Amino acid sequence: MSDMNSIASLTYRAGLPPMHGDPWLLSGPFWTTWIFDASVVVGVFALAAWYIWAVGPLNRNSPGAEQRPISTGHRISFLAGCVALAVAWGPPLEDWAGLLLTAHMAQHVILTLVVPPLLIYGTPGWLLRPLLRWRGVERAGYVLTRPVVALVLSGFTFIIWHVPDLYNLA
Template structure:
């Protein structure tokens, strides 16, 4: 059966698309047209613009395109959503915020205090891992998907926790950023902490989520992205009619894909952090060596005068 039966609105989320376009327009208004209103502002860099727009495009793909609809039909697509929404979109958006704009926002006393607490490396890791793991407890996951409001609120909180988790390594404020070596340790720790939740999903011997196995439960959860008028014409069929993959294999594959995508994304950042740290250490070593040579030459010159 084709997913086209759910209609254009469910497949492409036109209002969500419009919202993303408006966010991009607002971004360029602030960073280009209105940048002179901010202290210490500089021209928007191309890489910053590309990073932010890329983040918005990925955000629309995972939450507004047919990928979002498939995420309610196959657990595999749900985990693809989670990987990109939580592990790729936040760093792309953070990378698109110019330093001068970041400083203008975080210098507000309340925001600065909030960030100092919730971007603490250990606390941010614990909060994100706990929220992600809690969300994938079968009872919790199914309950959240039965309510449009609950699902929206929890997704927003989970996404916010992901942004806060990424800030210790990507923030452009030195007060909220780790040094090179600690960035690498942070990424490794994050990869380790999320592993148990993925492992429980991968090694489960039976399907755990009613919203991916029970026709009635699945149809109720589809209200998150499909208009009620469309759902009224669809019988409570199991979601497996849209795919040839059994529910257990779909669940296990979702856990594997989540972990693989996490390792790839984290691997890219880990490599970049290592290169930056290595270059910094090399530059520092060269600087120390040069200072030592100059100092020895000065001492030698002094000894000759004596």
């Protein structure tokens, strides 16, 4: 019996529902057949590379660099956020999320409670200031970050994301 069938059997015996589809239809070793999505690998790598360049050489070679310090802790935080993104969207978690509700919910927790604080803490204010110069961005940021507005938008996004037809489009 393959690892996949063993896990599926234990899942059914424990009374736990499968996430999507019948796990018996899946074949291959559950723990070792991982599929790397190139868009995730390239996207996370590009984000990390851009950050390293922006807070490193770009910052050092720009006038006033001594006024834009960034600590090692901030760098580690941002890069840990990138690693957390890769863990959430990469194998094996992404592969398992279609079958196991636990894996799917682990993705939610990582993407909503782990990644944002790490990326936000690691992003220095001076890196965001050029974006805030655009007309209306500061006002939109003020409105969107009000607690009631943020709660409504968060709930709406969560509901829309889980409409089956829209979820399948993604």
